[in-house]
Amino acid sequence: MSQNTTASSYNYAYLDEQTKRMIRRALLKAVAIPGYQVPFAGREMPMPYGWGTGGVQVTATVIGPSDTLKVIDQGSDDTTNAVSIRQFFEKTADINTTEKTKDATVIQTRHRIPEETLTEGQILVYQVPIPEPLRFLEPRETETRKMHALEEYGLMHVKLYEDISRHGHIATTYAYPVKVNGRYVMDPSPTPKFDNPKMDNCAALQLFGAGREKRIYAIPPYTKVQSLDFEDHPFEIQSWDQDCALCGSTDSFLDEVILDDKGNRMFVCSDSDYCQSRQDNSMSPSVEHTLSQASQMQSVNSEASK
Amino acid sequence: MNSQTNSLSTQDIGQTTLPGFDNPVFDATTIFRTVLDAMSHPGTVIETPLTCKSPSKLNSSAASVLLALADMDTTVWLSPETECSNVSDYLRFHTGCSLTQNAKHCDFAVLNGMEGPDQIADLPIGTAENPDRSATLIIAVDHFNSEKKAVLSGPGIKTTSELSPSPLNSKLWGWMKDNRNYFPCGIDVIFASPTHICALPRSSEMDI
Ligand SMILES: [Zn+2]
Secondary structure, eight states, X not given: OOGXXXXXXXXXXXXXXXXXXXXXXXXXXXXXXXXXXXXXOOOOOSSOGGGTHHHHHHHHHHOOTTOEEEEEETTBSOSHHHHHHHHHHHHHHOXXXXXXXXXXXXXXXXXXXXXXXXXXXXXXXXXXXXXXXXTTTOOOHHHHHHHHHTTOOHXXXXXXXXXXXXXXXXXXXXXXXXXXXXXEEEOOOSOBGGGHHHHXXXXXXXXXXXXXXXXXXXXXXXXXXXXXXXXXXXXXXXXXXXXXXXXXXXXXXXXXXXXXXXXXXXXXXXXXXXXXXXXXXXXXXXXXXXXXXXXXXXXXXXXXXX | OOTTTOSSOTTTTTTOOOOOOSSHHHHHHHHHHHHHHHHHSTTOOEEOSOOOOOOTTSOHHHHHHHHHHOOTTOEEEEOTTTOOHHHHHHHHHHHOOEEESOGGGOSEEEEETXXXXXXXXXXXXXXXXXXXXXXXXXXXXXXXXXXXXXXXXXXXXXXXXXXXXXXXXXXHHHHHHHHGGGTTSOOEEEEEOSSEEEEEOTTOEEEO
16 A cells, blocks of 8 residues: 555545645646646555546545535446545545535536536536547657647547548547637546536636546636537537436436336436436426416417507 | 654754644645635635734745645745745745745745846746646735736636736736746746735736
């Protein structure tokens, strides 16, 4: 294990203070240079890399006892990964946790941005497996660094355009590259492109941590985030023919759930808190139906009275 | 603390017996979050959530920022106005940082708002490939009610915000405006009054 475990003092949020200071300095640079990947000397965390050690280190570095933490994985608070990370911070940082997006001050996420609009003062921490958007085009770090320095992003556009010539549209649906504040091309982590527009001009601070590659990057609040596209092939988000089978939402990201081996399936919100609160708040379908009929009649009446 | 087990005895560090943070772990987190908030909202003046007893040439907010972020891995440069044994002993004792006379090789720089930009001309601004290898400049001021104001826009700012640190050497305004031209290289500035902080990251556009 790491040298930290031999220290006599108890490390709040697991990390030792020197590591936190180093990550804090990197975070401040990341905020000052939106979309640029700041290298940092990451520490081993007591969990495998696939579990989001980069995000965990960032959360451990920013979090304090007055914070309320929410952890999601694929939109859900209840997956093993999300539960483990939440318990890790309950144990090591003595913080309150929540499943409600609006009650959280810090939200750690893998693969989704909550459907509920994030607000001023909230911090969204992303777990990032591969921080370099140009990596699949150029394996050498020295070269990708140069490409970012020179804003040499032509190859990235070529890659997206190959999608178009092959599929008739841009087929990239996850980790869809964005340009931050008109300067750095950035990997939004493996979130669906559906979530890209939520990054743009977001009131919350967005922090990204990659544990294996030891990179930190950030999007400050109210920052322009554009998904790369072409004039004749503008960026589009996924859409579904169905509404959510549980809450009826027409505009949230849906997951397909297989119901039985006869091929029956349904579509439900990937964001479990969003779906649940809509179900809690909505009236029973029959009442809703009656009300909507009533309002239709009213509008007919008001038309007639004009 | 027993001076025999501490490499820096009271004698070594002169008369510095000023305490650091009451609670090093939580106070550092609190101050970091304040700086993060300031850096994420350029121009917004934020109350420093705690005070510390600091040497006279380093106000409480400036001292708390350094206590939270400096350590044995960082080098601090003090301007002619802020450089004195009280300040350097205080920082060395509480953070373990190195102090340098050479502004070219520092992570943090401390300037008094009355000093001119000549003093900070040598601060590292990073390179095109590694723009993060730059100095963070802490400028000590008295308050944020200057009659002269700059209008800021850019990342972290919803529409515009105002920057009005005071007193400030008039030549520093031009220096700050120029700083934006080096983006993504550049210096990130943290203005510190005794009770508040306000940040100007290199990403902010400035109209004077
Ligand atoms: Zn739903």
